[in-house]
Amino acid sequence: xxxxxxxxxxxxxxxxxxxxxxxxxxxIRRELAExxxxxxxxxxxxxxxxxxxxxxxxxETPHAxxxxxxxxxxxxxxxxxxxxxxxxxxxxxxxxxxxxQPDWTTPERFEYTCNLFRILAxxxxxxxxxxxxSTLPASHSWFHADEERIFARLDAMSGxxxxxxxxxxxxxxxxxxxxxxxxxxxxxGAIRFFNDLRNHSRRxxxxxxxxxxxxxxxxxxxxxEEPETTLAAWEENKIALCKVQFSNALExxxxxxxxxxxxxxxxxxxxxxxxxxRHQDHTMLFPxxxxxxxxxxxxPEETRxxxxxxxxxxxxxxxxxxxxxxxxxxxxxxxxxxxxxSGPAPHxxxxxxxxxxxxxxxxxPLAAQIARELNYVETL
Numbered sequence: 001x002x003x004x005x006x007x008x009x010x011x012x013x014x015x016x017x018x019x020x021x022x023x024x025x026x027x028i029r030r031e032l033a034e035x036x037x038x039x040x041x042x043x044x045x046x047x048x049x050x051x052x053x054x055x056x057x058x059x060e061t062p063h064a065x066x067x068x069x070x071x072x073x074x075x076x077x078x079x080x081x082x083x084x085x086x087x088x089x090x091x092x093x094x095x096x097x098x099x100x101q102p103d104w105t106t107p108e109r110f111e112y113t114c115n116l117f118r119i120l121a122x123x124x125x126x127x128x129x130x131x132x133x134s135t136l137p138a139s140h141s142w143f144h145a146d147e148e149r150i151f152a153r154l155d156a157m158s159g160x161x162x163x164x165x166x167x168x169x170x171x172x173x174x175x176x177x178x179x180x181x182x183x184x185x186x187x188x189g190a191i192r193f194f195n196d197l198r199n200h201s202r203r204x205x206x207x208x209x210x211x212x213x214x215x216x217x218x219x220x221x222x223x224x225e226e227p228e229t230t231l232a233a234w235e236e237n238k239i240a241l242c243k244v245q246f247s248n249a250l251e252x253x254x255x256x257x258x259x260x261x262x263x264x265x266x267x268x269x270x271x272x273x274x275x276x277x278r279h280q281d282h283t284m285l286f287p288x289x290x291x292x293x294x295x296x297x298x299x300p301e302e303t304r305x306x307x308x309x310x311x312x313x314x315x316x317x318x319x320x321x322x323x324x325x326x327x328x329x330x331x332x333x334x335x336x337x338x339x340x341x342s343g344p345a346p347h348x349x350x351x352x353x354x355x356x357x358x359x360x361x362x363x364x365p366l367a368a369q370i371a372r373e374l375n376y377v378e379t380l
Contacts, residue, residue: 001125002377003045004028004370005245005351007083010091014057014064017050024367025077031371039378043076043125047349049083051090052108055115069123078125081243081347084116084133085177091356096272096288100182103139105149113174114160121168130171132242132347134214137182138193145183151200158206165210175214175242180274180311181287186223187230191237212240216351217334218247221327222276222309224283227334235341244338245351246377248326250312254303259323260296263289266312268357279306313352316373318362335380350374 009020025044032040050058058064072078086099087109102108116133124131138154139145154174161172176193178185184193190213197211198204213234220230234241250266252259266273267289275292277284279302286292289310296303314326338346350373355366363369 001043001045001078001080001128002039002348002350002374003047003081004374005047005049005083005349005353007049007086007090007351007353008355008366008370010356012051012053012089014050014054014061017054018068021046022071024370025075027367028370028374029076031368032375035371035375037371037375037378039374043078045349046072046077046079047081047083047347047351048079049086049090050116050119052087052112052115055112055119058119059115065119065122072123078128079120079123080125080128080130081132081134081349082116082120083351084113084135087112090353091270093270095270097140097142099272100136100140100143103136103143103145103150103183104153105139105145110153110157113157117161117164117172121164121170121172124170128170130173130344132173132175134175134177134243134245137176137178137184139183141181141183141185143183147196148200150183151197154197154211155201155207158201158203158210161210162206171209173210173212173240173242175212175240177214177216177219177245179216179219180222180285181272185219187225187233190239191233194237194239208238208240212242214243214245215241215334215346216245216247217331218249218311218313218327221249221330222274222311223285224276224278224309227330228337231334231337231341235343240344241346243347243349244334245349246316246331246334247313247351248316248318248328248331250310250314250320251325251327252308252310253323254296254306254308255323256304257297257300260293262324263293263308263310265359266310267293270357271354272311274311276309277303277306279303313354314358314362315352315369316350316376320362332380335377348377350377
């Protein structure tokens, strides 16, 4: 099932989350019908994002999960995956490195993730044989996290998921999501991490069964690692592909200082916008767009005619005015590889969470944007 990720909604409490679902799910279904999308007569996939606060409130409210499941059924919506990367507030203020906190060295991250799976076990699509939650890539590289503690938490999580899977009769999987400057962020880094995790585990077979990776097309477009190479390498190393998030990076061919100024509109101060710059055969990776812009101003000749890719989720269907463009080719390559592979299919999700900070000329009404993105992926 193809889902839309509800981290696009600026909500924090369970009441706010519930209201966003009640408002937008019917609207998205109407927009899909207006588009005459192949999805219009199918259940709407909801990739539910709950903050730690919302998850706790949902678990503590009597009959809330039964009410939610009934509402989803009544409105033709299904949940088979959740986004457990952002723990707390994800909109309207500086997020940046805070989205990696608490990390997998902490009991707070472990308990939050357990809560998400407890909820998913009760509201998840009953037709789904597998239910997934995505999470951060263990930590952020800036935190210099204690890997032994990370391995211990994730090993315990695999045991928790094994018990829950046997209780529910459905496979529960946690997908760690590589992101530039994460604790691990690229193809080989993910392989090294999982090999070390298995070596430190008391039951490595549970790691292989219940832990895997979430692949975000925007993140790997920035790293410039071809999807066929990455996904095949993970498969060869027996790392489960839990979820694929289709997201569109911003790309720009820099001709001069006027193009650097053009990129200022995407420096919103809320999210990390990791940026890679390719000049001839050399690529540099910067932790945020302001760092890359400063380099471009200091070394104009080095960046003239360079190609920039920025971790800024523009809508999948977007056709920005040149020299701006998206990374549609990367999305198409990922989609083609998934169609060609055998084995369990990953959950699929559209995840353009930047709607609130998009430049006005890129915005359309939110439900229309989500419907267009779902239809875009469905009709590739």
